[in-house]
Amino acid sequence: MLHTLRLKNFAVVEEAEVGFGAGLTVLTGETGAGKSILIDALGLLVGGRAESDVIRAGADEAVVEGLFERTSALGARLAEAGLPDDGDEVSIRRSIGRQGRGRAYVNGALVTVGVLQRLMKSQVDIAGQHEHMALLDDGQHLSLVDRFGELVDSEVQRAWSASWDALREVNAKLEALGGDEGQVAARIDFLKFQMEEIERVSPKPGEDVALDQERRRLASSVKLRALVGSAEELAATREGAALELLGRSVGIARDAEKLDPTLTPAREALVRAQSELDEAARALSRYLSSLESDPSRLEEVDERLDAIRRLCRKHAAPLEGVLAKRAALAEELDTLVHRSERRAEVEAERAKLVTAAETAAARLTVERRKAAQRLTKSVMEGLSRLAMASARFEVAFEAATLSSSGADAVHFLFSANAGETLRPLAKVASGGEASRVMLAMKAALADSDSAVCSVFDEADAGIGGAVADVVGRLIKDISGHRQVLCITHLPQVAAHADAHLRIEKGEVKGRTRSVVQALDAGDQRTRELARMLSGVEITREALGAAEALIRSALRHVKPQRARSRKRGEQRRSA
Template sequence: MLRALDIRDILLIDHLELGFEAGLNVLTGETGAGKSILLDSLGFVLGWRGRAELVRSGAAQGEVTAVFDLPDGHAAFAVLEEAGIPQGSELILRRVNTSDGRKTAWVNDRRCSGDVLRALSEHLVELHGQNDDRGLLNPRGHRSLLDDFAGLGPKLAELRGLWRARAKAASELMAARKAIEALREEEEYLRYSVAELDKLSPKAGEDEALDRQRRQMQGAEKVRSDIVRALSVLRDEKGAEDSASEALRWLEAVGGEAAELLVEAIEALERGLNELALASDAVEDTLRAMEFSPAELEACEERLFAIRGLARKYEVQPDALAEHAETLRTKLEQVDASDAELGALEAASKAADAAYRAAAEALSAARHTAAAKLDAAVMAELAPLKMERAVFTTELTDGEAGPEGSDAVSFVVATNPGAPAGPLAKIASGGELSRFLLALKVCLTGGASDVTMIFDEIDRGVGGATADAVGRRLRALGEGGQVLVVTHSPQVAALGQHHWRVEKNVTNGQTLSTVKPLGVEERIDEVARMISGDTITVEARAAAKALL
């Protein structure tokens, strides 16, 4: 609900503070008094596009502040959360327009863009007038209005989910087809390469091991001859081992005092013989390990060169050949499994499409049922508005499938029996259009609303009992909510629960607009003025009292 509106230096207003109430609020005044300025000011703070020049002549800047009360669960909270703006039960919008055209906006003292203001305004205010394309006259919004009337929110949420699932399944199928098509183009290459790599079956680290083995075998002959000589020195007749053994025997044969002197020498020779034996065994083991045939060297070199050749061919490191072979094998397995994979994805896509179409058909059926109910409800509202001969129809046609189904919805009217039906905005005259809009709004609202509804001279062109019927429906719309009406109709003004008069005065050569809340006696005078004009007669006052 709009609780307060503060306007400073906007057009003909220097400073104006307004406090609004729940129910039906009416604003009246002479033509040109400035009623439209209030709407322009409200539209400015809500981010709507309007007049380019708003700043009052001579002022450095103009400023508008609007304060709204938000009940728990109000849709505006989602917009505030997404924009990262502090939340509370009170929402304060402020926007400044400098004389050079720059505009700056704040929401709850947090700087924001015009887009945020407009997103909030969608959940705060509805403006309806005879030439308003933001409201009921815009055919693009007729489907959502019908859905709201029918309470189809849960069905719409379900259908949006099915649409996303359908799109995802179709996307996955298309991606799989492209990927498999690309793989099939290289199937022959994959099969040849996998067979070639599997035949060689390279292992990680094998290149280094073969290279080391090859170097060992290439240098083994020269090294082996040196080792053989060393072994012959150790073990051959008159070699080191035999010479040491013979010396030990001679020393052990020595007796007498000399034997005691040779103990240490004998022990050293015994130790040396043991070490010589160990060295001989180690040299002999090395010789056995270095034994190879020329065929072994040839086989080692062939495998080493084969591995390195494939590495160059596939442009990978030798150690990465095994991993590359596994990658190619995986691609080949995908080709081999492609028929089954595509079949599963095609089945999933068909199932998702069938689920979406079934839900869309159910939603369409619900819309057709709701359309008949809405038509009957609007026709029932038109009779008291003196349009019992008019025909209102909610027309559903097939459109392009989307997340909200494939129904195109349009409100069409025929103002008289036998007259051609057409779009609401094109067929009805000014007075007829206002009554169509009001009847529609009464039916679509269906109770309390969290949105402040503003009707700008929607009663233009009607009077008498019809104007009274318009006023009663506007008052009904205000029950449990808030309605602001700019009106020239005394019947409508008399039904308002809160009344403001807009006046234009010239003070010190400066023209300014003011807005004054009216008490009981002042309301009588204002309604009487609306009946009789500038000169308020006794009869006009009596009529005003009767209306009030």
């Protein structure tokens, strides 16, 4: 549930903070007053696209903030995304800069819009005045059935998804083994050429590093011999070398030790130093003995290094990458050479997976047909309440090629009048009829949808007369399951509100701005309904009609609550 919405420098709103409660909140006002601005701001908080033209003229930045109730679903998503979890509420903030650069924050942590979308997915259901147009799109019908049947993340849906993923993977293997014989032969020749090119050099792991070290040693052999020879001479071989001097020091320390035993550790340290120096001198001597000055070997090393480096440049990879590519080439070559046998294996695997996928898809179809029957009944009940008792609605199924959505193609069929043939909804429903079907669909989804807040942005467009009160009752019923925010021009709908907000546009110091006013349950609300009924001049008759609408709406509350309790008891017993 949305608790608070705060806007600053957003469109024509300079600054506003609006509190929302449970149940039905309606937003009314003259056309162009800025009612939809609040809905646009809410859309940003659930990950909608931000445009710099929403920034109020003269400001550098627009800011939208919202406080949402922390549900268990939101808590789990916060943990999954590694975001702070601050208890009972989730704070979301969007800022939009003049240069198009914006920021999004969740509980104070900077996030990408993608993360925000995943966090708030399905939490807020926004239905605009053209929402019924989406209902006319056959591509949306299957997802609506799945939502109604609570199949979106069900066990049967997960089983199907796993089967489809396995089948898609094996299809990719078959595709890799496909192609005509000419293409395969050309690929085999190319792989063999590349393999032979690498094999001619036949590099070993780490060979380039070892050769580089050997090259440096061979190229510097004269200088190395002089340096190492000098080091050996100073350490051990010349008269007065370090080893000779250290030997004398050990002898003197030994004589001193006889006079003072506390010198024993010092004498032992000198002995250790003498031993280590002797070993170092021997190592220098051995190095000199092994040091070669071989121009022909240097030439061999240079040629070998050059061949390895050319190979690495050609394949745009270090030696380790070339060796890995050789292994990959060998594997692909073996697969293509023996592709007939490999293809037979993969096709046998695919046949098993197709059977498993068809079984999983059939299970999903069974559940969808059950959901479709319940959806048909629920929508028909809603249409009957919306003064379309003679209308018929049906969910038609067709078998479809296996795809990520299963093996079903679903179409909504509709007939507005008795005796007429059911036809696709898009071809026979007028705008007003489609709006009523959409409202009936929303009412049907109220129990099964995961959204905690539904928004109707003039979704009652094209509806009027006696049906308007029924629409109000239907939206009021939906608010018994979740928070509902409704922008409306119909006083019959507004009369059913638990809270009423009026949006007004005016001028302050030559600047246009919209303000949000919460109306009290008495005179303010009655006068607003009267304005909606009569226009600019509020007559006594309009006030009386407004009071009658409010009384009628209050009479609807008790039956509606009783039905809500009954549905809750049925869900608990189920």
